[in-house]
Amino acid sequence: MKLxxxxxxxxxxxxxxxxxxxxxxxxxxxxxxxxxxxxIAEVALMALPxxxxxxxxxxxxxxxxxxxxxxxxxxxxxxxxxxxxxxxxIVLLVGVVGGLxxxxxxxxxxxxxLAVTIGTLALYRGLASVVLGSNAITDFPETYAKWAVDTxxxxxxxxxxxxxxxxxLAAIAAVVLHATGVGRSLFAIGAQEDAAYFAGIRVxxxxxxLFVVSGLISAFAGVVFTLRYGSARADNGQGFEMLVIxxxxxxxxxxxxxxxxxxxxxxxxxxxxxxxxxxTLNDVANEVQVIVTGLLLVASVLTPRLxxxxxxxxxxxxxxxxx
Amino acid sequence: MxxxxxxxxxxxxxPETARSARSLVDAVFRAREISIAGALVLLxxxxxxxxxxxxxxxxxxxxxxxxxxxxxxxxxxxxxxITRNIDLSVGSVVGLSAFACGKFVSGTDHGxxxxxxxxxxxxxxCGIVSGALVSFGRVPALVVTLGMLYIIQGVDYWWAQGEQxxxxxxxxSVLDLGSGSVLGIPYLPLIxxxxxxxxxxxxxxxxxxxxxxxxGSSPEAARLAGVPIRRRVLAAYVFSGAVSGxxxxxxxxxxxxxxxxxxxxxxxxxxxxxxxxxxxxxxxTGTVWGAALGAxxxxxxxxxxxxxxxxxxxxxxxxxxLLLAAISxxxxxxxxxxxxxxxxxxx
Numbered sequence: 001m002k003l004x005x006x007x008x009x010x011x012x013x014x015x016x017x018x019x020x021x022x023x024x025x026x027x028x029x030x031x032x033x034x035x036x037x038x039x040i041a042e043v044a045l046m047a048l049p050x051x052x053x054x055x056x057x058x059x060x061x062x063x064x065x066x067x068x069x070x071x072x073x074x075x076x077x078x079x080x081x082x083x084x085x086x087x088x089x090i091v092l093l094v095g096v097v098g099g100l101x102x103x104x105x106x107x108x109x110x111x112x113x114l115a116v117t118i119g120t121l122a123l124y125r126g127l128a129s130v131v132l133g134s135n136a137i138t139d140f141p142e143t144y145a146k147w148a149v150d151t152x153x154x155x156x157x158x159x160x161x162x163x164x165x166x167x168x169l170a171a172i173a174a175v176v177l178h179a180t181g182v183g184r185s186l187f188a189i190g191a192q193e194d195a196a197y198f199a200g201i202r203v204x205x206x207x208x209x210l211f212v213v214s215g216l217i218s219a220f221a222g223v224v225f226t227l228r229y230g231s232a233r234a235d236n237g238q239g240f241e242m243l244v245i246x247x248x249x250x251x252x253x254x255x256x257x258x259x260x261x262x263x264x265x266x267x268x269x270x271x272x273x274x275x276x277x278x279x280t281l282n283d284v285a286n287e288v289q290v291i292v293t294g295l296l297l298v299a300s301v302l303t304p305r306l307x308x309x310x311x312x313x314x315x316x317x318x319x320x321x322x323x
Numbered sequence: 324m325x326x327x328x329x330x331x332x333x334x335x336x337x338p339e340t341a342r343s344a345r346s347l348v349d350a351v352f353r354a355r356e357i358s359i360a361g362a363l364v365l366l367x368x369x370x371x372x373x374x375x376x377x378x379x380x381x382x383x384x385x386x387x388x389x390x391x392x393x394x395x396x397x398x399x400x401x402x403x404x405i406t407r408n409i410d411l412s413v414g415s416v417v418g419l420s421a422f423a424c425g426k427f428v429s430g431t432d433h434g435x436x437x438x439x440x441x442x443x444x445x446x447x448x449c450g451i452v453s454g455a456l457v458s459f460g461r462v463p464a465l466v467v468t469l470g471m472l473y474i475i476q477g478v479d480y481w482w483a484q485g486e487q488x489x490x491x492x493x494x495x496s497v498l499d500l501g502s503g504s505v506l507g508i509p510y511l512p513l514i515x516x517x518x519x520x521x522x523x524x525x526x527x528x529x530x531x532x533x534x535x536x537x538x539g540s541s542p543e544a545a546r547l548a549g550v551p552i553r554r555r556v557l558a559a560y561v562f563s564g565a566v567s568g569x570x571x572x573x574x575x576x577x578x579x580x581x582x583x584x585x586x587x588x589x590x591x592x593x594x595x596x597x598x599x600x601x602x603x604x605x606x607x608t609g610t611v612w613g614a615a616l617g618a619x620x621x622x623x624x625x626x627x628x629x630x631x632x633x634x635x636x637x638x639x640x641x642x643x644x645l646l647l648a649a650i651s652x653x654x655x656x657x658x659x660x661x662x663x664x665x666x667x668x669x670x
Contacts (some may be wrong), residue, residue, distance in 0.1 A: 018337055040467060080632030105647065109651050110654060112605070122642050123647065124643070124645075126639030126642065127640050129636045129639060129640075130637055134636075245469065249465075286480070287477045287481035288481060290474075292477075295474060296470075297473065298474070
């Protein structure tokens with residue numbers, strides 16, 4: 001039997017979760033679980049469109065910068081006295097425009113997405129600091145902040161609103177990726193773009209749409225981040241792009257495109273979140289947590305490889321001994 | 324990543340007469356280095372006209388000093404990218420190596436060469452691990468080196484524990500390396516140039532160097548042609564690691580002050596220098612000269628904006644926009660060129 005990596009990550013997630021229940025006081029508490037999952041809400045949200053992008057053989061490194069730009073805009077507009085109900089649509093629109101720029105450069109100009117989004121990573125982060133400078137806007141009222149903080153949960157559950165939203169979006173993304181024609185076309189584009197094109201898939205339109213969705217979700221994640229910390233800053237979420245990609249790849253989504261499951265990506269995100277929480281509760285230093293993330297990532301690509309090699313070797317040996 | 328398939332360049336099949344007449348023009352257009360160099364010259368001229376002090380003795384020195392470390396890293400990175408791989412761990416290797424060298428010298432004087440050798444070794448050690456994982460594990464380079472980025476960074480933070488190396492702890496012999504010069508040219512850019520020229524020569528002339536291009540343009544074909552792919556890829560990573568470690572030692576010499584997150588986030592700057600410099604991210608093409616020019620262009624943009632007194636809040640945005648403009652223009656020009664050449668050779 002061939003063990004699938006995304007299943008293995010799911011099992012590992014459950015194992016880590018059970019270890020937490022058995023060994024760590026306070027881990028199973030409602031407050032802690034609400035906190036643990038809410039703490040990775042933005043990374044988790046951005047990981048959804050990233051999964052679809054990577055399956056299609058693309059990548060968006062600008063997500064964390066878009067989060068920062070959106071945070072800076074939210075803060076600046078709020079400070080200027082705008083209503084929050086007006087700010088959110090404007091910020092989301094900026095996310096869409098940012099995604100369009102990425103998508104346009106990739107599909108029309110024909111540049112590799114890695115190169116394009118390294119550029120927009122600098123551009124959007126730069127615009128964030130143009131908007132807000134090195135200021136921090138902090139006076140967001142409770143009426144809005146409560147939708148993002150970990151002390152407010154959906155009645156009857158330990159789920160915070162960002163996490164509840166993540167669950168809904170993850171379900172939608174899973175259906176789109178695994179049960180619709182669009183999802184199949186993503187796998188086709190990731191596996192062989194030219195073949196997908198000749199098979200009648202509108203490759204450019206699909207890719208453009210993916211970047212737009214990624215920009216939109218990243219901008220939304222910026223609003224969530226701002227409210228969750230009650231602080232709008234231009235450098236909010238700096239370096240998150242690596243964490244988002246790490247989570248997706250940890251879940252077994254192949255960076256070369258064409259392979260992966262949404263279940264794996266979600267398991268990867270949650271694994272990083274639960275592990276981080278568990279290590280923090282056990283007073284493991286932040287530096288060691290960084291190392292653990294790295295080791296997990298390396299193991300995630302090495303283990304399936306090792307399993308294949310070992311089983312091939314055993315197969316050969318078995319064949320040799322019977323003959 | 325998906326591979327963009329370019330139309331094959333048919334101009335090679337053109338009749339001899341047509342070729343010789345136009346070969347010079349073609350060469351100019353084909354050498355991507357020339358367009359980057361052109362952009363660089365324009366940028367420098369423009370800034371110089373606006374602010375003459377940009378190109379006085381100190382100005383030129385600053386430009387070269389600022390570029391030296393990024394040029395080194397770009398040279399190491401392009402060797403890896405040419406083989407269709409990537410090394411995202413370079414920034415953290417610089418940080419670790421700079422801190423290790425700082426620890427090693429603080430209070431005692433071991434001489435500048437020992438420090439450089441130590442940096443080189445630390446970097447090569449990191450490169451061996453990444454390289455072995457990529458070449459023998461046969462796993463995606465981006466994932467492995469992203470993992471290595473976290474691991475090396477974590478080790479560095481854990482070791483430093485918030486501690487910082489100050490210039491006062493660093494012996495004069497090492498600091499002299501960062502500030503000294505020969506015939507008016509500072510050591511750092513000289514060293515970077517020597518590494519650059521040496522690497523370019525090896526890539527161009529030696530079989531091992533050519534084989535890196537073969538691996539990058541088609542791993543399968545290279546394997547069938549008998550290229551020892553794993554050994555070559557491992558060597559590319561060890562080289563990139565060693566150069567990054569060496570750059571870390573130079574970082575210590577130049578700045579004297581070292582904290583754990585030196586060069587944090589530099590991996591993306593280095594990759595963008597390489598991309599701007601015309602080394603295709605899908606492997607097989609590009610030169611280290613181009614990558615070095617890309618690095619020089621990026622740092623010069625930063626210096627120019629500072630000299631022109633552009634608000635520092637604007638600098639990232641402008642650098643990003645220029646980077647996008649540079650790669651877009653380059654791409655458009657190349658597509659047009661290929662089309663024109665194809666048409667001409669069809670005639």
